[in-house]
Amino acid sequence: MTAPDHPDASAVSAWWGTAITYIEPGVIEHRGVPVADLIGRTGFAEMIWFMVTGERCEPPRARLLEAALVAATDHGPQAPSIAVARMAATCGVGLNNAMASAVNTLGDVHGGAGEQCLALYDALLARADAGDDLAAAAREVVAEVRSQGRYVPGFGHRFHPRDPRRDPLLALVEQARDDGTVPGRHLAAALAIEDALAEGRARPVPMNIDGATAVIYGELGCPPPLARGLFVLSRSVGILAHAWEESQSGRRNKGPMPPSILPARLSPDA
The missing domain is CATH 1.10.230.10 (Cytochrome P450-Terp, domain 2)
Incomplete structure (x- = not known):
């Protein structure tokens, strides 16, 4: 069977299926949250945790994560x-x-x-x-x-x-x-x-x-x-x-x- 010249878009999406990021024209979501709601409201350490684990990192825990990241920079x-x-x-x-x-x-x-x-x-x-x-x-x-x-x-x-x-x-x-x-x-x-x-x-x-x-x-x-x-x-x-x-x-x-x-x-x- 010959592969179609234009693969079905849903098949492509399923091939690279991910819970991390969703995009379509005019839309970017990370873990289901619009990126506009994250920009200016989420610290970088919190964002790292959110992207990697899918969980929100409450401020006291984020401070620990940030301290570890800062300490090992160089x-x-x-x-x-x-x-x-x-x-x-x-x-x-x-x-x-x-x-x-x-x-x-x-x-x-x-x-x-x-x-x-x-x-x-x-x-x-x-x-x-x-x-x-x-x-x-x-x-x-x-x-x-x-x-x-x-x-x-x-x-x-x-x-x-x-x-x-x-x-x-x-x-x-x-x-x-x-x-x-x-x-x-x-x-x-x-x-x-x-x-x-x-x-x-x-x-x-x-x-x-x-x-x-x-x-x-x-x-x-x-x-x-x-x-x-x-x-x-x-x-x-x-x-x-x-x-x-x-x-x-x-x-x-x-x-x-x-x-x-x-x-x-x-x-x-x-």
């Missing part, structure tokens, strides 16, 4: 994704190319710790729900991760003795827990792991940005993979900022090291 050019954005911006490509190049470096090693940490919190809470003592279960979880030769995702930092984003984020979660905005279970799980990591050590191993934002995403009900997606969305802001700044520098073909430290035979000035 960590400077020593972060591989940011360095890639800056190098790409000097190669004659547009901002979209520089941003895509950078985002594509965000994987399990660089950018995936938040998802991994939230999965760890969920596993710990599942043990607690099954009747295990939370502190004892945290020790077991930490021991299991270490026995596999892995680090505990979301804790410790290669640069900061204590990540400066930890305390303000957790303070917001504590306040939201006390206000009844969130249950506080993921916060309890995170602190139990932090305590377990500190046992027998002269120096503690505090939560980093991935561990703290995983607490917020867990409290808001995000599944672990969505936590990574939200991190990528957040870090894209820093990627854009660095790509734009570098694009204004006039530098061409910027490499990972300054020419001054390269051997003379490799220096572009040689």
Whole structure:
């Protein structure tokens, strides 16, 4: 049977059927709400939640989401994704190319710790729900991760003795827990792991940005993979900022090291 030259419009609509957005001439609706009713009335963090989940994010919960998004926007050019954005911006490509190049470096090693940490919190809470003592279960979880030769995702930092984003984020979660905005279970799980990591050590191993934002995403009900997606969305802001700044520098073909430290035979000035 030969396919028709003009496919039925309803078949096309069904093929790409979605509950997210509906359009027709003169009409744009997101999750059933006219876009005109969202513009100027819905914050960006609320809009992210609404589009992704289909649920309204009440202001107290939206403040937590926004705090997590703000906290993870950037960590400077020593972060591989940011360095890639800056190098790409000097190669004659547009901002979209520089941003895509950078985002594509965000994987399990660089950018995936938040998802991994939230999965760890969920596993710990599942043990607690099954009747295990939370502190004892945290020790077991930490021991299991270490026995596999892995680090505990979301804790410790290669640069900061204590990540400066930890305390303000957790303070917001504590306040939201006390206000009844969130249950506080993921916060309890995170602190139990932090305590377990500190046992027998002269120096503690505090939560980093991935561990703290995983607490917020867990409290808001995000599944672990969505936590990574939200991190990528957040870090894209820093990627854009660095790509734009570098694009204004006039530098061409910027490499990972300054020419001054390269051997003379490799220096572009040689």
